[in-house]
Amino acid sequence: MRYILSFLCIFYTFSIATVIKRASDPCPYHRIDDSPGQPLIPDEYLVNLRDNYTIEQHFQFLGQNLSQTADIFHHMPILNIYHIRIDERFMHKIIRYDPGVESVSHNMVFAPELHWHSDDTKPYHSNARQKRWKTREAFLPWWED
Template structure:
C-alpha cells in the first residue's frame, strides 16, 4: 500500500466514524409535518394577548411527560409555567420559536392559544 492510498483510507474511515457519531447525537425528536391549530386573541382590542404567554391543550391520553419528551424540552422547570389540572392543559411564557417550532409540532397537542387577561364583571 502506498502512503497516499493509506491516507485516503484513513480519511474515509474518519469521515464514516464522524457520520456515525453525528447521527447518534442528533435529538430523538421526530418532527412531523403536523401543526396544532393556533388561536390568537379573538378580540385583540378588548382582550389583548399577554405577550409570549400561551395556553396549550393536549389530546386526551397524551401525558405532559410524553409531550416534553417529544418536543425535547421540560417546560415545567421554567419559572412561569403552570398545569391546568383536569383539562389536560398547561400555560406559561414561551418564545415564539418554542411555540411554533416545537410545541405545535407534537401530534399530541390539540391546539395552542394566546393567553389573555380575564376580566370579572361585578
C-alpha cells in the first residue's frame, strides 16, 4: 500500500509538471489607432508563435482546436503565424497568456494614401508655347551612314 501511494504521488507530480503553465504577463499587442484611412477589422487578429512552438502545442494549451471552432482561421506554417476571427475577450484573456505566443497584432484595412499629382512630374518649362519636355538625342555612332 505504501508503494502504491508513493507511486501515485510521483505520477501526480510528473503529470502536473508536463502541463504548460500560463504566462504571468500577456504577450505584446500591436494595434494601430483606428483611423478613417485604415480602420481596424473587428475581432480579427494575427497571432505570431515563437520558433519551435507548434500549432498543436498551442491548441493543447488552449484546450481546443481553433481551426474547427473559429469563424475564420488561416494557419501559415512557413511564418509560424495564424490569422483568426475570434472574440476579443478570449484573445486578451487566454491566447495572449500562452507562453508560446510571441505577439498579437490587430488586423486592419491597409489603404495607403495615393498622391496622383506629385511634384516630381512638373514640366521642364513653364511657358505654354514651348515643348513640354526638353528633347535629348543620344549619340549613337553605329547609326551614322
